[in-house]
Amino acid sequence: MPAGLRGWGGVGAMAALCVLALAFVLLLPRTQPHGAPARTTPGGLGTARATQAKADNCKDGDAQNMSPAPSAAGGPTVDAIRSRGYLSVGVDQNSYNWGYRNPNNSSGELEGFDIDLVHRIAKDILGDADKVQFRAIPTNERIPAIRSGRVDMVVRTMTITCDRLKQVAFSAPYFLTGQQVLAPKTSPITGYDKTLAGKRVCSATGSTAYDHLSADKKDGTLPASTDITTTVPNQLDCLVRLQLGEVDAVVTDGALAASQAAQDPTVQLKGGTFTKEYYGVAMKLGADDLVRQVNRTLENYRKDGAWKASYDKWLSATLGDGSGSATPPTANYR
Structure with a gap:
């Protein structure tokens, strides 16, 4: 761990960055002008209602199994993202090893486990891992940011729950914690x-x-x-x-x-963990084509070893290789 992040001073430096999160727009894609407008994700009303109905039938302990099967097929949401040329993603900039700005990195770019996943999603959808517009989203703004269309998705240590499935759509789980x-x-x-x-x-x-x-x-x-x-x-x-x-x-x-x-x-x-929770990528209700694309990315991310490589780089030192978190969760689709 870099010396600059050790102890209270390191945390204080990280905490000072919280103020910057209120600005939201942090890192724009190199191919886009500063201030590129956010957009509302297209999604059919009928699809949204069908997703809502599935969420209403959700049971505790089963929320992570409500996502649609992977697919590479296009659709209105994915087509709109490709037409625009970049992916808009809500992330954290203050969570060490998940989504944060390393003060010892002169580039100022975001780093962490969640950030690696965002770059992989962008590469699969747009063919370029760097075509991402990152927006810092506070914990309490994750769902409003998706529903308002400020971002295409949120990748920010967000637990999949039945209540949240009534408001946003989730990918299959990509991390187990408690x-x-x-x-x-x-x-x-x-x-x-x-x-x-x-x-x-x-x-x-x-x-x-x-x-x-x-x-x-x-x-x-x-x-x-x-x-x-x-x-x-x-x-x-x-x-x-x-x-x-x-x-x-x-x-x-x-x-x-x-x-x-x-x-x-x-x-x-x-003490130990007292719940079992699964992180998922959150997207807008009705954007099933985007959800299926992300699930396809997650399938490949697990199979080709990229998930494990990211875990080893960012999380193994703090969570260990023998914990339940050290293995990507199995995906079960609705």
């Missing part, structure tokens, strides 16, 4: 358990972490005295709150938490 607790090494917190009683816990607005915290507090799984009122637009902001002593713990995806622990040696994961 919720986990992050806290200072000196903290008496031992995990997602009774040791959170009386503790202040931070999560991102619109995240599955907050959904679990809220539901578990209501049904008594989480101690009634646990304070879950601290929510932030970007997940990394929780780590900053933790460092400032404003909260006692963070609940987020274990894959993200592991990367944050790698940045800051004063914090660590507490």
Whole structure:
């Protein structure tokens, strides 16, 4: 790990970049003028309604199996992207090893596991991995950005859920993780358990972490005295709150938490994961042709070893080679 990213200073530098996320447009394709307009993804109303009906029949634990089978066939959404000449993608710029700007990289380009996947999708659709317009999207803006047409897709550690399938379409899963607790090494917190009683816990607005915290507090799984009122637009902001002593713990995806622990040696994961969640590429309802194209990319990405190569480069140091996350999840289509 580059020395510039070690410890609190590295995290502080990363956190400072959060402000830039509000600008959204970060890196434009080399072939496009600055300020190229966003567009609304075409999609037939009938297709959108059919997708909605499938989402209504979704059951917990099966959301990742609701995506259509891979296909190389074109369609209105893919044709519009090819005609425009670049792919517009919502990403993170502050998640270490997932989507971030490495301060030790003079090029200033985004790097990480999610970014590698975006470049592969662009290559398959447009024949050029660099024909991408990246837009920094806060956690709570992922779905609005897709529905409004500001982006063609979001590739940003986004968990596939039944509720979200009513609002956006998802690819087949490309990563397996689970919720986990992050806290200072000196903290008496031992995990997602009774040791959170009386503790202040931070999560991102619109995240599955907050959904679990809220539901578990209501049904008594989480101690009634646990304070879950601290929510932030970007997940990394929780780590900053933790460092400032404003909260006692963070609940987020274990894959993200592991990367944050790698940045800051004063914090660590507490206990194991307490959920099973799958990341997917999110797109607009009705854009089935684009979803099928992305699923085709994912099939090839797994088979040709590119997924594993990206994992080894960005995530093996923090997640290990023997974890459930070290193997791409199996795709099951509707």
